[in-house]
Structure formats: C-alpha cells, structure tokens
Amino acid sequence: MADLQKKAHALDTADELGKHREKFALDAGTVYLDGNSLGALPAHVPARMADVITREWGELRIRSWDESGWWTAPERIGDRIAPIVGAAQGQIVVGDSTSVNVFKAVVAAARLSADDRDEILVDATTFPTDGYIAESAARMTGHRIVPVDPAGMAAAAGPRTAAALVNHVDYRSGRRHDLPGITAALHAAGALAVWDLCHSAGALPVGLDAHGVDLAVGCTYKYLNGGPGSPAYLYVAERHQAAFDSPLPGWNSHNDPFAMTPGYEAAAGVVRGRVGTPDILSMLALEAALDVWDGVAIEDVRAKSLALTDFFLECVRAYVPEGRVTSVTPEAHDERGSQTALACENAPAVMAELIKRGVVGDLRRPDILRFGFTPLYVGFADAERAARVLAEVLADLPA
Numbered sequence: 001m002a003d004l005q006k007k008a009h010a011l012d013t014a015d016e017l018g019k020h021r022e023k024f025a026l027d028a029g030t031v032y033l034d035g036n037s038l039g040a041l042p043a044h045v046p047a048r049m050a051d052v053i054t055r056e057w058g059e060l061r062i063r064s065w066d067e068s069g070w071w072t073a074p075e076r077i078g079d080r081i082a083p084i085v086g087a088a089q090g091q092i093v094v095g096d097s098t099s100v101n102v103f104k105a106v107v108a109a110a111r112l113s114a115d116d117r118d119e120i121l122v123d124a125t126t127f128p129t130d131g132y133i134a135e136s137a138a139r140m141t142g143h144r145i146v147p148v149d150p151a152g153m154a155a156a157a158g159p160r161t162a163a164a165l166v167n168h169v170d171y172r173s174g175r176r177h178d179l180p181g182i183t184a185a186l187h188a189a190g191a192l193a194v195w196d197l198c199h200s201a202g203a204l205p206v207g208l209d210a211h212g213v214d215l216a217v218g219c220t221y222k223y224l225n226g227g228p229g230s231p232a233y234l235y236v237a238e239r240h241q242a243a244f245d246s247p248l249p250g251w252n253s254h255n256d257p258f259a260m261t262p263g264y265e266a267a268a269g270v271v272r273g274r275v276g277t278p279d280i281l282s283m284l285a286l287e288a289a290l291d292v293w294d295g296v297a298i299e300d301v302r303a304k305s306l307a308l309t310d311f312f313l314e315c316v317r318a319y320v321p322e323g324r325v326t327s328v329t330p331e332a333h334d335e336r337g338s339q340t341a342l343a344c345e346n347a348p349a350v351m352a353e354l355i356k357r358g359v360v361g362d363l364r365r366p367d368i369l370r371f372g373f374t375p376l377y378v379g380f381a382d383a384e385r386a387a388r389v390l391a392e393v394l395a396d397l398p399a
C-alpha cells in the first residue's frame, strides 16, 4: 500500500495538468469520479453567472441579445468546443439536448443520402436515448433501423445503408470504438457517419475533420463541465451544410429571423442547426466553463487519462481480492475511453457504500461500478484512494 501511495505522489508531482484542479470547486474529502455523468463546477462560473443575471439580464434586459452577444452564443460557443473535438471553425452549433440533436442529425443524414438506401445502422449497445430517437426518426423518413455491434459496423455497411449512428465511447463499458475505421468503411459503402461524442469530447482526441466525420452530436455536462442540463451541440461538416435539411427548422435557423416571414429559408452555415430561442443562462454557464480549456492540449488530457485508468487498475489489482471485481473496460489503450467499469456482485450496495465513504462513482444496473476519470481535476492519489476504499468496502460487505 505504501508503495502505491508513494507512486501516486510521484505521479502527481510530475503531472503537468495537476495545476488545473484548483480551477474547480472540489472538496478534499471527496474523490469525484463521476465527471462522466456530471462534470465538476469550474470555480469562476458562479461569479460569471451572477454578472449574466444581475447586469446582462437585470440591467440590460432585451438589449443583451445584441450587446451581450446572446444571439450569436450558439455558434460562438460551438467554435470554442471545435478545437477540443478536432473541428475547424463554423461547423458546431450549441443548443438543445443531445437527444434532440440526435434527431436532427439522423433525419438530416437520411435526407442527405441517396433515395434507394433504406437502412440506418445503430450501435446496438448505445445509450438508450440514441436508439429510441433513431427509431422514431427512421419511421418518419421511411428507413429501417438495423442494430449492429460497433465491432461489426464496418462490415455491416452495404449498398442499402444510408447512415450509421455510433457512440465514440460506450457509456457502460467505457470501450472506445474505432471512429476513423468505421467512418472510412461507411464512406466506402456510400453511407454517412453520425457519431455521438458524449463520452469522448473533452476526454480524448476525436479528430472530426481529420477523419471525415459527416455529422456528430454530444453533451457538454460531462467532460466539458457545462453544468446540469447544459446545452448539447451538433457538428455538421462544412461540405454538408448547404444541403443540411433540418427536421426542426425553427425561426432561429432562418436566414432572416426577424423578417418573420411565413416561408422558411434556411440560414447559411451551421446556423441552420439551430431551432428556437437558446437557453441563454445554461449556455453562458457553459461558455464560462470552457475557459478551463485555455492552454490545455487534448493530447495531454488523453495521456493523463490513460495513465490514471492504468494506475487505478494497478491499485485495484493490488488491493482487491481476486474475483471480487472484473474490469469490463478493455485493457488496450486504443480501445478505452476515460472511465473504468468494474462488474461486481452486489454492485448497488457497494456503490452506495463507496459514496458514503467519499468515493463518488456511479452504478449502471445491474452490476457495473463506473469510475470516470476527468484528467483536469482527478489526480493519481484520488485513483489510489478510490481503489483502497473499494477494497475496504468489499471487505466489509458480503460477496
């Protein structure tokens, strides 16, 4: 135990990203490993929100749509997210929930594809909302959903495939899927690639432009720390924007919204991914939260994320008796996101007790303990403590 604690100390001392932790509101008594569900609060956000509420809303009122830049916030904040996911400017718009953006992206992909293609492949292991929404979208566009395990996605794409909706990192297992390979295979089959980045954006490089992704969606409340219910985003590759035909053509995506004409005319660019009035308070909290990324390279975040999950597993192996937990997250670095998922008997009771003892992960029923590692604020001593407390809890609870 002392050896691993010493090692954690050495790793934390050498960690260039360690200094970012002080930017977050965290308490020393808690190891927070649930940033893959709700990211921690960047400490400067409350002051910014006080200004938004008292001055921008309270004093400027309606003038803030122009003078405080409220109207253009969805594109402006999209451009802040862009470098984190490897996109050039002008391709990401922020707003609505991930679910709503899945709907826009799947319908738009179906409309962008050739008429004789009637299948939409969907990650069979997807977070449920993507599956539900894709199924409804497909019914509306006259397509058929084909559930496919991501490992078989490249092989499943064929002449009838219009598009595929795939998660970059699986919410449950933490498995990272092969975004470049699957995207290339879909393109070779003449289909479009739609990616859900909820569990990868802010945790690892995505390379949307470099890999030729067509459309993508993601949330901002996990590794981007935007806050509970912060707006999601939609990526539309520049080459698709002119033909992007939104199924939700609200007035905010109109070419001249304040003309208030009865006929719809889509705005140019990614603005056509907007729908109605943006949720400005959440959006501006997200914008402020993104300040923590100034000067941070996503490659460095990835390197630390892998080191953290490696070290956590090393500590689990050292402390937890063989057979009590089984990692369902792949060992191979290129198949892993930024979480470790451990299958465990009696998992609900184990997670409840972990949380009581200050180690906050979460449970995915029936038997998965999820531990998310956010490299900007989680350190190696946290990983060691989490594994140690897990071993103590398991020793105190019957198998």
Ligand SMILES: Cc1ncc(COP(=O)(O)O)c(C=O)c1O
Binding pocket: 097, 098, 099, 100, 127, 129, 130, 167, 171, 196, 198, 199, 219, 232
């Ligand atoms: C992969 C994935 N997609 C979508 C969502 C959620 O969508 P929404 O933001 O609409 O709740 C989550 C998590 O909540 C998720 O993990």
Ligand SMILES: Nc1c(O)cccc1C(=O)C[C@H](N)C(=O)O
Binding pocket: 036, 037, 038, 127, 171, 172, 198, 229
């Ligand atoms: N979005 C969430 C919420 O509103 C409440 C509780 C959890 C969430 C989540 O984000 C869950 C998460 N997507 C997951 O991977 O399980």
